[in-house]
Amino acid sequence: MQRLEKFANLGISENILKSLLKKGYEEPTPIQEQVIPLMLKSNIDLIAQAQTGTGKTASFGIPIIEKAQEKLNYPQCLILTPTRELAIQISQELNSLKGTKKLKILPIYGGQSIDLQVSRLKSGIDIIVGTPGRILDHINRKTIDLSLISDMVLDEADEMLNMGFIDDVEEILKHTNDSKRLLMFSATIPTQIVSIAKRHMKNYEIIKTKKDDLTANLTQQIYFEVNYEDKFQALCRIIDMQNEFYALIFCKTKLETDELANKLQDAGYSALALHGDMTQKSREIVLNKFKKRNVQILIATDVAARGIDIENLTHVINYSIPENVESYIHRIGRTGRAGKSGVAITFVTQSEYNRLIYMLKTAKLDIKKQGLPTIDEIINFKITRVQNELLNIIQNNVEEKYTNIASKLLEKHPAIDITAALLKYSFGEDLDEKNYQDIKEVKPIDAYSKTRLFVALGRQDSMTPRKLIDFIKQQIEINERDIKDIRIFDRFSFISVPFEEAQVLLQIFKKKSNTKSLITKAREKND
Structure with a gap:
């Protein structure tokens, strides 16, 4: 187990270390290094910022498996995911990590026979991985009892919010006990996630991976x-x-x-x-x-x-x-x-x-x-690839039936003509320039040009050139010398800023619904 020394130092059992070895794991990822020991040593609620591909499933899956008890015949953990595919993948990952531990793990999602799911649930399931809609369906049918779970995980929490599952998640939480541990894993941490934490978590910790990892x-x-x-x-x-x-x-x-x-x-x-x-x-x-x-x-x-x-x-x-x-x-x-x-x-x-x-x-x-890439660059790339493939065939010995055909052809024709004919026969269509249509050049965008913006604030709002400059600097990083042609009128103003800064400003105010029309692109340069 020397190869997995860093995993062992996190407090993981030999049973799971053997599973990690089989799966080809070598070193824990940053999110695993932070989450695994915390979950193993404490019962604290947790918000962890981690995206797909950072090893987050193992980061919560390993401690859940370690703490789960065998043969209790009731759900000890519920993992909610936004999609069926993710529910299946997480359950497969947990099954591959549990080693010799006798735990029953069941994915539950829409599109699968609900009668089959009910039958499996009755047999006694330890860990449920499911989508909110189908979990709620089972709760309403009274075929799932979540009153005794010790852990609940919201995986891809921001995506569940984006997909409109917030009400379902809130309803599911009502059917769990207050003493459970709640864990949220999310690529981003929007305000809605923090508000859920404040309503449903006790003392919780936030773990963020470094920006480079994200x-x-x-x-x-x-x-x-x-x-x-x-x-x-x-x-x-x-x-x-x-x-x-x-x-x-x-x-x-x-x-x-x-x-x-x-x-x-x-x-x-x-x-x-x-x-x-x-x-x-x-x-x-x-x-x-x-x-x-x-x-x-x-x-x-x-x-x-x-x-x-x-x-x-x-x-x-x-x-x-x-x-x-x-x-x-x-x-x-x-x-x-x-x-x-x-x-x-x-x-x-x-x-x-x-x-x-x-x-x-x-x-x-x-x-x-x-x-x-240009058409010439693509054709030259393909020619090089063809040459390399042919050299590889030659180095690995050509079968005798092909050398016999070559000998007969060489008796009647020069080698260069035969080679060229074979290349045309085999690769002529692939090397034809006519496969590619011309692509029109994109009209260049002058990033250094100025863009005229309309600001829905004027003298009636006590606006002055100084205040307008400060207002713009509060929204974006900009050198005030780049803010030009300021014109203040009674109800509105005009400014000119560099093209790139203008695009950022427009996007910022597009996202702010309460100030949506405050800054827009001016239709005319003149008032």
Whole structure:
């Protein structure tokens, strides 16, 4: 067990250490180092900031397994998750960690036979992993009794809030005892999570992983400026420039996922779509194919991909730019894991540029702009790959039947003509420049230009140039020398600020519903 010395130092039993060894674990992740000893040594409630891919399931799963008792025949722990896929994954992870300990772990979710679930529950379950809707259904049917649970976990708590499960979660909490330990794991900690903690937790502790852990520092982050109509061609070029491509691609809508999957399939790529309109069985089939690498590309919406944990992804592609920084971090956190590098690519159209600027400015994201590969670059890349593949075949000895054919051809034709003909026969279509359409150059955005803004505050609000400058500086980081052309009128004012700062300001006030129209882009430069 010397290899797992750092895990052993956390206070983990030999039984679970053996399970970790089988699973190939070596060192605990930052969230595991903080959460595991705390949960083992105390009964304190906890809010832990950790995203998918940081080892959070093991961080709460190991202490829960360690503390759970065998053969009690009633639920000792309830783990709530936002999606069916995550419920299944967590239950599988817990089963792989429990070792020789005789614990019954059951995933409960919609889309599965409720009669089968009732039958399993009657047999005595120790740990339940479920979605809020189905858990509440069992509570109403009186087929689940949560009055004796010692631990309750809200996993992906922020996603449950985003998906509208807050009322269900609150109702489930009413059916638990006051002495239980409540644990919340979340990629972000919005105010709603803190308010739940204040209502339902006793003395609680907040654990946050470092920002470097959250932004997947092993992930190379790139963005491409593209016209909307050229997105598909841009995607094809990116795929064709990779020696290995095993990717999750995010789209905004269910319709877009289906359309993109169909277009990729028609172009000869191995791709499938995943979205909320699919039956549970269809979703499981698609995910199984992708996990086994029978399919190389999975196209999904944010909702459909929540809780999906896929190992060894080479790329995450934002075909549609995410709505906010939290979604971006959730998405790119699926690559660059376990010491392996990954690439996160974002397509940005002109109309989406302000959202990108806002994310760059507010979250300090390290996203580098790159130009799309040219047709010549792709063809040269493919030629190099063909040459390497042929050399590899030669080095591994060509079968005699092929050398016999070659000998007969060489009797009648020069070697260079035969080689060229074979290359054309085998790779002609793949190396054809006509496979790629021209991509129109994106009209450049002048980031150094000034943007004229309308401010719904004027002399009647006691506004002065000095007060307006201070007001703007309260909202964003800006050198006041960059605030130009201030004009104060009775009911409103005008200012000019650099393009990037203007985009951040507009996004900030777009999010503030009570001040939504306070700052807008001026329609005219003149009053």
